[in-house]
Amino acid sequence: MRWGIRGLSLRNSERLLGIGLLFPTVALIAAVVLYPMISTMWLAFFDESLLRPNDPAEFVGLGNFVRLVTDGEFWKVVKNSVVLTAGAVAGEVIIGMIIALAVNASYRGRGLFRTLNILPWVIPSFVTAFVWVWLLHPQFGPINAFLQLLHIIDEPIAWLSEGVTAMVSLIAVYTWKGLPWTFLVLLAGLQTIPEDWYEAAKVDGASAWQMFWHITVPALRYVLVIVLVLRTIWTFNSFDMVYLLTGGGPARATLTLPMQVFTAGFREYNVGMSSAIAAVMVVLVVLLSLIMLRVGWVEEEAQG
């Protein structure tokens, strides 16, 4: 009999084994992600400083948040984060889509092409930062040399030392680093679209632009939403290249939320404030992803 006592106990022991084998994963995530996450959310309601390790943390309710929203500087930091994220994600998706459409056509040596293009995504971020600080360097950097050669500029530009150009440079570097992933995911999506759809549209006399809007974009809808959500979250959360390229400067012009969380916590030792900013970040990340998923979803329903 299949469902006899032996069979049942086998099933149970398989379940136990299943839970046991997954336990290390769950334990690690609980200890290293879940607990710290909850702890930070909790600390956001306290006044605690690492400079006074023996003082008990004092509960201040929404005090930290009130200080944040009434602080004009904080909104500038939020704005910087939004500008950097929006700029880099838009750049990646637009350029990534152009390259993906261009090479999807038919491509010899696709293997080598893809392999080389993945490099910006996989090299360490400090290497990326080093290279770009050199490329953008006012005295030694090839970018200034190139622009002067073309007579686009007369004097070398100190890209990372002026507020606006520093932000533009950061957006460019983030775009550069994120582009391979965005491009590869979009390309993989493009390759799932059946060729006959385009042929049918062509028979009906559709232009390339019409085909892009009415075939490619709807077919890629799901992939596009995933790309937008993930790239937005990852760029928004990113710390290292801001820290390495500008350190948030000049004069806080490129100070982003993750940078601010770090500075408040590990430069000013203000645990409560740092946690409160981190909590605001999480809320923004969740809101952003919900909005994007929702938009993708509504469109999907509208398209049927």
Added chain:
Amino acid sequence: MRRVTKVLTANHRPRALLGLFLSFLAVFPIYFMVVGSISPVETFLRRDLGEILLPRAFVGDHMAVVAFDPVFLRFALNSMIVATGTTFVSIVVATLGAYSLARLRFPGGEVIGRFALLTYTVPSVLLLIPLFKIVVTLNLANNLVALIITYTTFSVPFCLWLLRSYFQSLPRDLEEAAMVDGASRLGALFRVILPLSVPGIVATALFAFILAWNEFLFALVFTTTSDVKTLPIGVSTTFTAEQTATDWAVAMSASTLSAVPIFIIVLILQRGLVRGITAGAVKG
């Protein structure tokens, strides 16, 4: 099978050229870095674009300065310890978990698997202070073990999903045959499934390695003295003097050398790397 969008290829040559041009833009900074690290110092001073692209001579001085610098070698060794440690622990933990998700169905398993992936949307800075406190309490501050545990946690969810889909692609009959012959579940996993999964495990391991090799933020907070610093922190604090052209040549050498393991992995994996990186995002 060719899945090309023919209609979009009507004017197909300019498009391919555009693609090549943009991919050149993607690669040229890395090319500059590698070439810069073996260019004479004057190349950095002269600002002659042709010379930056293709120097008149190649020199190994700066490379040698970095490669024989005991401080740099210490950073490299630390990075190697952390990355191999992370890779090893991640693969053990993720293999067990992935097998559980692939074969041993139990209530909640699927939910846990999906939940694990959400860790990729959590901002790292959110975890910094509590993790730092835990590390200090456990006496692991300034200790590579703290980095290995943290990195393992962040690489496991990805490894879990890659390995799960790999295990699912193997026919169940193989294990069932082994179990009919008297092997236990675990016996079947170790003797039948694992030997067949070596290619998948190697690819997954290399992903874990890349993640640990590149990580910056936690290393910045958890390590303070140069005997335990990894390359990202060590090199970016030691080789940053940007005053002279020589500094730049040395900095480019340090960057290039730090990226060498990544270059090697890219060469080994090639298509596998691309497939792994885009995994999940397309299939969903």
